[in-house]
Amino acid sequence: MVNIAILGYGTVGSGVFEIINTNQEIVNFKAGKELKIKYVLDLRDFPGTPVENLLVRDMDTIVNDPEVEVVVEAMGGVEPAYTYVKSALLAGKSVCTSNKELVAKHGAELIKIAKDHNRNFLFEASVGGGIPIIRPLNQHITADRICEITGILNGTTNYILTKMDKEGLDFDTVLKEAQALGYAEKDPTADVEGFDACRKIAILASLANGKSVDFEDIYTEGISKISDTDFKYAEKMGRSIKLLGKCKLEDDGIVVSVSPRLLAPSHPLFHVSDVVNGVLIRGNVVGDLVFIGSGAGKLPTASAVVSDVVDAVRHLNVPTTIQWEAEKLEVLDFSKSKKQFFVRVAGQNKEQIENAFGEVTYVDAGIQDELGFITRSMSENSYEDAASKVEGVITRIRIEA
Amino acid sequence: MVNIAILGYGTVGSGVFEIINTNQEIVNFKAGKELKIKYVLDLRDFPGTPVENLLVRDMDTIVNDPEVEVVVEAMGGVEPAYTYVKSALLAGKSVCTSNKELVAKHGAELIKIAKDHNRNFLFEASVGGGIPIIRPLNQHITADRICEITGILNGTTNYILTKMDKEGLDFDTVLKEAQALGYAEKDPTADVEGFDACRKIAILASLANGKSVDFEDIYTEGISKISDTDFKYAEKMGRSIKLLGKCKLEDDGIVVSVSPRLLAPSHPLFHVSDVVNGVLIRGNVVGDLVFIGSGAGKLPTASAVVSDVVDAVRHLNVPTTIQWEAEKLEVLDFSKSKKQFFVRVAGQNKEQIENAFGEVTYVDAGIQDELGFITRSMSENSYEDAASKVEGVITRIRIEA
Numbered sequence: 001m002v003n004i005a006i007l008g009y010g011t012v013g014s015g016v017f018e019i020i021n022t023n024q025e026i027v028n029f030k031a032g033k034e035l036k037i038k039y040v041l042d043l044r045d046f047p048g049t050p051v052e053n054l055l056v057r058d059m060d061t062i063v064n065d066p067e068v069e070v071v072v073e074a075m076g077g078v079e080p081a082y083t084y085v086k087s088a089l090l091a092g093k094s095v096c097t098s099n100k101e102l103v104a105k106h107g108a109e110l111i112k113i114a115k116d117h118n119r120n121f122l123f124e125a126s127v128g129g130g131i132p133i134i135r136p137l138n139q140h141i142t143a144d145r146i147c148e149i150t151g152i153l154n155g156t157t158n159y160i161l162t163k164m165d166k167e168g169l170d171f172d173t174v175l176k177e178a179q180a181l182g183y184a185e186k187d188p189t190a191d192v193e194g195f196d197a198c199r200k201i202a203i204l205a206s207l208a209n210g211k212s213v214d215f216e217d218i219y220t221e222g223i224s225k226i227s228d229t230d231f232k233y234a235e236k237m238g239r240s241i242k243l244l245g246k247c248k249l250e251d252d253g254i255v256v257s258v259s260p261r262l263l264a265p266s267h268p269l270f271h272v273s274d275v276v277n278g279v280l281i282r283g284n285v286v287g288d289l290v291f292i293g294s295g296a297g298k299l300p301t302a303s304a305v306v307s308d309v310v311d312a313v314r315h316l317n318v319p320t321t322i323q324w325e326a327e328k329l330e331v332l333d334f335s336k337s338k339k340q341f342f343v344r345v346a347g348q349n350k351e352q353i354e355n356a357f358g359e360v361t362y363v364d365a366g367i368q369d370e371l372g373f374i375t376r377s378m379s380e381n382s383y384e385d386a387a388s389k390v391e392g393v394i395t396r397i398r399i400e401a
Numbered sequence: 402m403v404n405i406a407i408l409g410y411g412t413v414g415s416g417v418f419e420i421i422n423t424n425q426e427i428v429n430f431k432a433g434k435e436l437k438i439k440y441v442l443d444l445r446d447f448p449g450t451p452v453e454n455l456l457v458r459d460m461d462t463i464v465n466d467p468e469v470e471v472v473v474e475a476m477g478g479v480e481p482a483y484t485y486v487k488s489a490l491l492a493g494k495s496v497c498t499s500n501k502e503l504v505a506k507h508g509a510e511l512i513k514i515a516k517d518h519n520r521n522f523l524f525e526a527s528v529g530g531g532i533p534i535i536r537p538l539n540q541h542i543t544a545d546r547i548c549e550i551t552g553i554l555n556g557t558t559n560y561i562l563t564k565m566d567k568e569g570l571d572f573d574t575v576l577k578e579a580q581a582l583g584y585a586e587k588d589p590t591a592d593v594e595g596f597d598a599c600r601k602i603a604i605l606a607s608l609a610n611g612k613s614v615d616f617e618d619i620y621t622e623g624i625s626k627i628s629d630t631d632f633k634y635a636e637k638m639g640r641s642i643k644l645l646g647k648c649k650l651e652d653d654g655i656v657v658s659v660s661p662r663l664l665a666p667s668h669p670l671f672h673v674s675d676v677v678n679g680v681l682i683r684g685n686v687v688g689d690l691v692f693i694g695s696g697a698g699k700l701p702t703a704s705a706v707v708s709d710v711v712d713a714v715r716h717l718n719v720p721t722t723i724q725w726e727a728e729k730l731e732v733l734d735f736s737k738s739k740k741q742f743f744v745r746v747a748g749q750n751k752e753q754i755e756n757a758f759g760e761v762t763y764v765d766a767g768i769q770d771e772l773g774f775i776t777r778s779m780s781e782n783s784y785e786d787a788a789s790k791v792e793g794v795i796t797r798i799r800i801e802a
Contacts, residue, residue, distance in 0.1 A: 306544030
């Protein structure tokens with residue numbers, strides 16, 4: 001029997017509790033041992049529920065109990081999660097977490113502590129919810145130079161963009177709908193401004209390269225400025241707009257970014273709609289691999305956490321290989337990254353546009369008093385230079401090759 | 402340093418050799434040790450190539466060399482692959498293979514021998530080419546009751562069906578094109594009659610349930626009878642036709658089958674086209690997970706084999722958990738499996754059709770002298786009963802829910 005403690009009885013924590021109980025037979029069979037939840041750490045009371053008698057308020061109870069071998073961290077946020085996780089690892093317990101903020105900030109350090117203590121720090125659910133993506137990166141895609149990881153990593157924004165695309169609605173209307181449905185938080189900033197996707201691509205980029213990518217260094221642009229008019233142009237181009245986290249080996253170096261992009265129907269992530277997440281991994285020998293599934297939600301996320309628990313139980317005294325060093329990964333400054341841009345400019349001054357951008361391809365979506373056009377491939381810097389020479393730039397959206 | 406032997410220097414074997422050399426730095430880093438290919442077993446000579454001096458003709462040289470720790474089997478077919486693999490495992494070497502015939506027939510036994518000798522028998526490339534699907538099933542999807550696995554598991558037939566769909570061509574024309582392009586073999590039987598997909602779904606069904614599914618017990622129907630007229634009806638229904646390997650927990654039991662099916666655009670595999678493979682795994686808590694990538698081809702397949710080699714090197718004396726017992730899985734007889742059918746019948750005798758099938762939905766694709774219709778959900782047996790009461794049944798294609 002293996003004793004487990006769950007930190008935090010919110011959405012994910014209660015989901016883990018539920019799965020370990022409802023899928024008990026399967027989970028025990030897969031783990032090769034019987035799992036027993038001994039403690040649930042939460043400051044709240046849950047009278048009349050099955051966790052009532054498992055509740056503890058003090059992390060020390062868990063840390064100091066040698067019977068607890070696996071700790072599930074499902075509190076979210078950096079503190080006190082970081083302090084608790086570290087103390088559990090130092091006490092020789094394996095830790096499984098769904099906490100992307102924690103992993104993005106302290107991943108390399110916590111992996112090292114776990115390894116030094118012959119234990120595991122696992123975080124499959126921190127990116128892509130229920131989609132297996134961390135474990136494939138660590139254990140499977142080991143024969144390839146990873147040329148690109150591109151992901152739709154945030155369900156809220158994908159839901160909003162899908163709705164805007166399919167129903168022609170504007171951003172504010174759809175955001176309110178998403179909030180009413182519980183797909184968006186009351187304060188939606190972390191999702192719509194791309195901060196959530198930023199932490200997730202930081203984790204994937206670090207694992208793909210074995211060194212740390214600081215999420216604070218990642219160019220991050222959200223979707224709050226995407227308008228229904230942008231989607232009219234997108235439709236004219238036969239494209240859709242998706243918020244993409246990207247880590248790409250370009251000619252001059254590795255570029256990591258989060259931004260809305262115009263995707264063609266031939267792109268492997270074009271059909272990933274609504275709250276679904278999808279990740280494309282492009283290897284130099286395996287080609288394109290695509291992973292699609294529920295990127296959020298209580299049970300899908302908890303399913304990934306429980307898969308980590310099973311993994312931790314299978315490897316109680318054997319650290320699994322996770323190559324992610326604290327050393328910083330050298331990345332290319334985003335301003336040097338090259339791509340085509342779709343640009344909207346007020347007025348009808350083609351001469352000014354062409355003087356600044358050279359040859360462009362106009363897109364006529366029937367919008368009055370403005371011009372929409374596609375530039376040649378150019379660096380972010382060159383784009384900014386050219387755009388500064390044009391009056392009335394309304395917006396620009398990057399085009400995904 | 403870890404010494405490796407490759408059995409067979411054909412497409413996959415030479416791909417493994419190539420990747421271990423071209424991606425040497427990455428592969429060694431991921432494995433944590435330097436990999437060295439010591440032998441290549443092949444009856445042919447390859448003068449002037451880098452394997453010239455590594456060639457051996459006798460398996461005993463490899464089996465009796467204690468320096469060889471990992472053997473890559475890339476010969477294909479059941480014999481002599483089975484005898485060679487078994488002797489390597491008995492001699493305490495781990496084995497990695499892409500050989501679906503071997504795995505479908507002897508998987509459980511070889512896994513047991515490997516485990517008994519503290520070694521690994523790994524076969525990621527045997528299903529889905531470069532797509533990680535075996536390892537996710539073994540290591541990742543461990544928190545869920547697997548309700549369904551549905552896969553486009555054969556690139557040749559998917560290429561043929563995609564061409565027929567998009568270009569309105571008939572089966573024979575497209576098959577000849579596929580043969581000319583090297584996408585189909587000179588004798589295409591194993592692909593077009595579904596035998597290849599049958600072995601692959603047998604492997605997935607066995608891993609999903611931990612017990613053996615004999616491929617000879619699987620209802621298997623290929624695509625050689627699918628016509629351009631069928632695709633006209635499919636288009637009218639807004640559907641496509643794909644060859645699906647399926648393992649599904651139906652109301653009355655687990656059903657395993659290979660057959661062409663009519664898919665709606667909302668199906669997760671609808672957009673998996675050309676030679677690409679895709680697998681849908683439906684769990685009771687994680688929901689739908691979809692894995693897409695190259696299902697065949699030298700480098701994608703070899704990439705998966707090398708990922709197994711890395712895994713084997715990481716776990717030289719630690720058998721990884723693969724739950725697949727020799728005991729036979731109890732499956733439901735296919736005749737009891739329920740679904741809707743699309744049926745084409747010569748003539749215009751609606752009365753006879755409705756007397757036999759009850760209420761049906763007619764599909765008018767503008768085809769003369771016949772009727773096309775969709776039945777209610779019924780068992781295979783009930784379908785056969787009803788069809789026997791109707792004269793002139795041309796064909797029937799199952800509808801994927």
